[in-house]
Amino acid sequence: MAETDGVSLSPLQLPNIVRDVLDFCDGRSLCNSLQVNHLWHQTASSLLKRRCRFSSLLVTGESMNECAEKARRFVVSVRSIPAAVIAFAYGVRRRKTYEKGMAAIYRALPRGTKMIGALVDGIIGMTETGVAEEILEAEEDEVCLSVLVVPKVPGLTVQTFNCGENFSRSVCPTMSSSDYIEMFEGFNFNSVKLIITLETMRLDRYLGMTSVPNNFLEFMLSSCGHGSQIVGGVPEPYSIFIDGTLHREAVVAGMALGGDAFSYGALVSNGDKYEIDEQLQHLRLQVELSQLMNMACFLCICVGRGECLHGEKSVESRLIQKRFSGVPICGFFGQGEVGVMGTHDFTPSQPTQNPEESIESPSAKKPRRKSKRNLAQGFTSSYGFMLIHPPKSKSVSM
Template structure:
């Protein structure tokens, strides 16, 4: 009887604490993954207000990486994202995912299978998007190979996956002082074969004094008209002192605010980073970078830019002609050189059929760019690797 009374007394005290002491409630709720935290808002007003305060502090990017040798049901990125979203401490507002072409879209190349391939990639993309919060901005592409830091930690070795099932998803929350916008400018955005400048303005690519970095991904690059469209997008960007980097992907699979970008078109998609605290730097690894020593020297050039490494993300856009074969059958040379120089910065990217970028530095107090009289010579390359740092500023202290 006494034990029952003690138990009831303890329960009533716990109930009082969880209903009346916001500091205690907030501390306890801060240990919950974001999905569980959102569910807790239904308990009572105190929990709802505590959860909202916690969500405002979760301003660090998260990511999910998948790489598997054996095939399972559905793509590995979809399976891993479904599992990891139950555990992350971030509410994604913008997502960029890149997956391998072979398994995401199917392997068949025959004419009879083309429709099945389109359906396969559309179904896989839809399954992935359904995992994300409603209203989340999503850009998804596929490429011949993937570069990604495994999910566990930025201190883990990034991998160059040139064959097999692989992919990554970058999960960006709302961040104070940083705006990340998706854009998609396709041939369907053009009238009479000329680009409507309003499309660039809507994407925040022009008339935006806070623009600091743009990730540019070209798709349908083999189609007539693509080169002209790419030039029309890059020309006004190149007139600014901003970081411009990216490459040519095989296919656009997700852009959830403009479905006509996906229908037998070509164009340019990507992310635009704006904000006073955004900084960046990029470096080109040209054909004279051909061994471990020269790759590491190129990364030291990037290091010399002095970009803060906390809350910074690395991108690597490499030609399919580089990688293991290019370096005399040595694996992971460029990703390892990056990690040796930036051991706490996660690295993501892909192998493609063309690279976009240049040697450039953009910080709050200093800017440097290598200029050329011809846009094609300066920004569009082949048989190179573009390596980039984008710093997203300082973030609020985590609760835990």
């Protein structure tokens, strides 16, 4: 026992010892520590705020099982509580092996954690040394897996969606907004700010690559409000994995992030590395240095770009590292990209909709925008920057 002014104290009542002990705890244990006493509450709150960070890792191996085990250990070791996981696999030949590997990662997550993923034609991620790497041509029998963990923070909302075979009817231009709404029963449109979309080439069957998703994506953007944006790309068909299940029939699926604690910046560009660097610099000037530790970037690059365009590997991902030092990156090379061309400034950390509005009635909002822009295109790069605002510490009465 230690003594302070003649009062005996337990070691677990000394601030330095409490911090050292709690620093070894995972996120779930820290949340439980908030209820012990004032000292533990303040210390745990400080540690939770510091751990409100995205985590990303690119692993390689000889099989999907090996990569999935490495990714599972990584997800479990993350100090924050995961709200969502985004995972892309490259080099897996058998869908069954891919499904088992992704399911193993999902089972390691806390209950209620959202997850999306897909097989892709090339992969982007962060190595163990913290260097961004783009792999478009892997070695023979090499499997790659890129994982991004989104931390759970008060005020952050994460939702997943999946449109299957019935999407073939709904992309028809004659369908009304109510037909789309039926596909999203219970979906909270009001909280959404950034939509990460995965589409399959099966869209070609209906209206063609450049026009099929426009009606649907415009519906998503208009329903989520003018403060929302969409990014994404086209992975391999029959490979979209959502919340523990491989949805072979999925045509359009994805993850929607938002809430008061979430901000985003977006960029869709068909320029060279010099133009992209200028656009990234424009976005970087809108972010404070202290906010970089709470950011991550989703990136989808056309398979026709990369080394073929820039003359060297990993150019675009390392441009992100140059401008946004330390920010985790996760993404893939796609057969098409999704997003509104141009640079989209970072949004403020506030609701995009009036909270008094119904969360399930997009039809009650302003009329849909009648833009004729293409939201799906080729030979572009689609960037989605995610920024989380950590909660402020509050005192607790014991």
